[in-house]
Amino acid sequence: MISHDLVLLACRTRLLTLSGATTGAINAAATATGYTRAAGSFVADGFVVGMEITAAGFGTAANNGTGLATFVSAGVLSVTPYTVVAAATVAGYTVTARTLAIEGAAAGKTFTVALPALRAWENVSFEPVAGKPWVEEDYLSGPVAQVTVGPLGDVETLPQYVVKVYGLSGKGALALHRLADAVLNLFPPRLDLPLVGGDVVRVRGDVAPYKGQLIQYAPGFAVVPVTVPLRVRSRNTI
């Protein structure tokens, strides 16, 4: 029989590699309200208002880290910067505002959109923070059936991994749908996720991963659920 905890951890590990948008290494500067670039385009790189962006490569530490994109054009990425730190509290995290420092343009800066820093993992205490995107996971163990006959026959389990992407309401649908699409791209049909112990969980193709409707979560948040149907076959030990 499979270990559901291993399936959940395999899915979560995969989810943590999420990439919604990236500039690669570019020449960029920091201003008091965000970042600028002279070449290339933040828009063409996939950035939109409402995304949580992560800046890296700046000499001033305060210019590195997460922030909410409030304005995006080809050469300007305005953000509301904040720092998220995991904490052993009911909220699960502490979020503090950060102030950007003016820093001249230089090469080697990167901007990425990854999995939001605020994450509500299964059965871990968490409270959403107003104005900050977050994600939540649900793991459904699913039905089990022995699908080949006799002793040591194959047992097929159909778990599902559900990722709910929460973004800010009133900021349009693009940020949420792009992140949800990135989740779908991360779990394509027939993807194999090896488990410790030799079992393999496979993303189903007959019921392939799908995205739900954007719905409002009052107040201030909207959410798009993404469902990843899985299939695991293991040997019945009886």
Next chain:
Amino acid sequence: MSFASDLSRFSVKVQARSQSLFVNVAAATKASITDGSAVTASPGQPVDTGFLKASWQLTFPAQHEALIATNVAYAPYIESRIRADFDPAGVVNRYGVKGGLIGPAMPRGGNRPHIKSTVGGAHSVRLTRAGFSRLVDRVNAMTAE
């Protein structure tokens, strides 16, 4: 008895069996969503007032088409276990939406949504969809018996 009449009887039998299977699968699918199912592992709808569970309807818009739907505004929140309070009575709330969100913006003192029911749960449609082929197999086996 001719071969042609045998074929004709067989055809009628297959059509009747197909229709029976179709109707029974549709009914079993709705039952999986509303009442839960060991085949799909769906928990069924949670019940506080019964408003949501009773709202699910099975209709047949065309000969080979079944529609299982609810028009309750908070159904997607229950299905996806979205963290929000909802009005189980389906009355008009402060946002002016019948059966929509009410109460505090975010439930405090915990990280689970307010599902008061001790029966049923979330993700019933999701689990039914994922286990649909098994549901069809099960209904087919029962129809054949």
